[in-house]
Amino acid sequence: MSNKLNHSMSLAKPDALDISNKQKVALSAGVIGLFILALALFNTNFPNKAVFLTLSLGLIIGGIVVYSREAYLSKLEGIKNDGVWFKSISSRGVWGWIVGVILTTFYIVLYFFPKYLGLGVDGAENTGLISLFDPLSHLLSGRNASQWFVYGTLYTVAILAFGYKFILKYRHNRYQQLRTVSVMFFQLGFAFLIPEFMYVMNNDLPYYDLKSIWPLNYYIFDEWSVNGFLSNGNIGIALLIFGVLSIFVFTPILTYKYGKRWYCSWVCGCGGLAETAGDSFRQLSSKKMSAWKLERWLIHTVLVFSIVMTAAMVYSYLGYDKNDFWLTRGVFISLVIGFLTLVFAAVMLFKRHELGKDAKYGAIGFFIVIALLLIMHYTGTTDHLFYIKAGALRSAYGIYIGSIFSGVIGTGFYPILGNRSWCRFGCPMAAILGFQQRMFSKFRITTNGGQCISCGNCSNSCEMGIDVRHYAQKGENIVRSSCVGCGICSAVCPRGVLKLENDTMKGRINPTEILLGNDVDLMDLVNQK
């Protein structure tokens, strides 16, 4: 909760946390693997890049695998959190800060200065780190690597290797294992391999990770992307339709049935990295009420921003004349406003009593969006929206949300803010799914009668910063828009109090003051409302 570097009440570093010799060897292997990457970054010209790339990634993966096997398989099955608040890396100690700074620097270079990674500009050959990945890129798609290919490869390696570690850590828990296998599968297949193969089959198609849904995939409806789809015949149109259906049809249905976890902790790549490589940092997310307030303002601002921006993007390349194409600017704006109004009216009609004073904030947000859209429509010109050049608007959105928030802060700050700060504070997709989850879903975390002992393991391990204990100790189910359903609160609970489940909507939200186990008359008296 606090940022103070107070390593519990421990006076000495507990010895049990020392690592075994085998782990030291594994750690060294991993470091050598990383060192090869560092040498490449500083332009060492390796004679046989394919061999050195294989060696490097092999050492990194092998190191993590051996290290984790030694850490978990030598002990009985169970919760393995001993010492997480003593270790420097996972308690905002020196190692935590060092890793945070390295990751953040990497993201800044990746997004803004890819030439330092060795990206060949204007047709020049790649050098440095990126050139090390050329052989793999050639193997998969026959083209040179880009900074995104390097990033994608490392990202996938991280999810696979740390996913394996996570599976071992929770080898008694099938829910954890299955969802980890799922994110590993979606990352390797959908995010990494399929787009490369799609390029091989049809190299005009824009890069499309099928599981990346608007608004997380903020550029899918941009002009170049849509043109890319439209100019590629049936397959392109099918993909574009899939993209639209994903957000408007598939997503609400799946979230209704299973909660937003179906996406956030079973499919999504950002979630996948957070749950695997980021698992060691989950306890760092702030559980303060003030953090929750900040979260609600930030994430919904991003959502408003991304809706308006996307509308503006689409709007900017639509025409005025319905003879050219039926979807004119006027029709489009009417559709958007009509849809938003429909959602807003439905929520106000059916869910007003659940929302309480939040209804007011919802209404303010709604009217701001509508006002912005109308202002855009009535002040916009052919190439200027909000008096700004349309292209500049789009790149601003890409930089501030896509790069800085999701990458630099979201992942770079894992060891400082916890592993889900992007998902919690910034992801517009999480905001939409969360809204669906809160309003209209069968998912909840059920609390088990009066069994809670307020120990706080659940809150401590919640990566989304939900104060789970606040609900559990009142015997109240947890129905929160931010919950990604990772299930760790349930896993670490020492009294078997929490269970993620899909059940009927009725009685899902059950505020109680007197817990089960006490006098039934008293429960009736106090809980009747």
Add this chain to the structure above:
Amino acid sequence: MEHIVIIGNGISGVTLARHIRKLSDKKITIVSVEADYFFSRTALMYVYMGHMKFEHTQPYENWFWKKNRIELKKGYVKQVETETKTLHFAEGDTLQYDKLIIATGSKPNKFGWPGQDLNGVMGMYHKQDLETLETHAPNKDVCKRAVIVGGGLIGIELAEMLNSRSIPVTFLVREDSFWNGVLPQGESEMINRHIKNHHIDLRLSTNLKAINSDENGNVKSVIIEETGEELECNVVGLTAGVTPNIDFIKDSGIEIGRGVKVNRFLETNIPDVYAIGDCAEQHEAIGNRRPIEAVWYTGRMMGEVLAQTICGNKMEYKPGHWFNSAKFLDIEYQTYGWVFGKNGRPDYEQHFHWKHEDDTKCITVAYDKNTNQFLGINTFGIRMRHEVFDKWLTEKRDVDYVMKNLSEANFEPEFYSRFENEILQAYTNQLQTA
């Protein structure tokens, strides 16, 4: 405005204060010498194990108390003057009350062992015990071995704590099997094996004779009663039960036995003085319950009830069906209704016991052999629903019904293996052979 003073900021006192605040505008003061803010005592072990920091054991943020106008006073009450309704603090100041609630919890038992007050001998109950443990057992170099005396819930937690820092533990248990006064034999034996699997040196039917000191007054070794064996160690954990923490009211005129004597309204013999939680002792035990219930849940329930009485809706403490839970190293335990071990088991109580082949899961179902009425269940390694068993107990279901519908009570995470069919099969076979 009426001034309610609560001594003790544990779960009982804090629950009471919260509920009084919901119901009224009374002035509320909570007095404690142990900690500035309410924390979950049951979570102290996780601080030593590094799962959490101490601040994470505090269920409410620090602004909560001011916002709810609950005053917190740090101080040690050394005397209660009931005629003038005054508390005298060891620090020298005083505090007036209109109504006083004693919610001071427990303290570890000491049975007069030679050496029981040496440096390095401790209970595991208060926040200060945790600090003492950090001093004497920070790691396996400083603490070469720890000996735990007393095989109950706190003893096994202390063993788990020390084990997390690779400190060798010898665990002395008086009974011939772990906690078998409470647990039926099959369960108790499974836990024995689980303890040993964690490389904890479990010594059953073994008593402590004396604790030896080195030249500086620190623990050097313990002597075992039965064998006379001397075990070198640096820490001795005394976890042979707890006793009400009420020394400070001995001369106040408030009636005490082992705890503060209360009636069903949680009133003491002195008007406007009440006692709740671990330190309260019922004149007559309620049902199968003990007169003193040193359990988290009962403390909370007493707090919930007494708030009604204090706010004008006089109400008896009338707890519902018994339930409890614990965790033995990696094995979770829940109980609903009554299942007796060796102690106090009624003649009519019959058990059905099932254990999974992996030796980490088992259940024991207790029923009345005359009427077949379901009496209670112990479940190890399989989570079950409180609500369902509470309902079945109220409905006085028979044991066949419970066994056939056991899957309704399952509370395991999704995708976990289910054992209801196997259990039912075993139950049916047992009936056929019986």
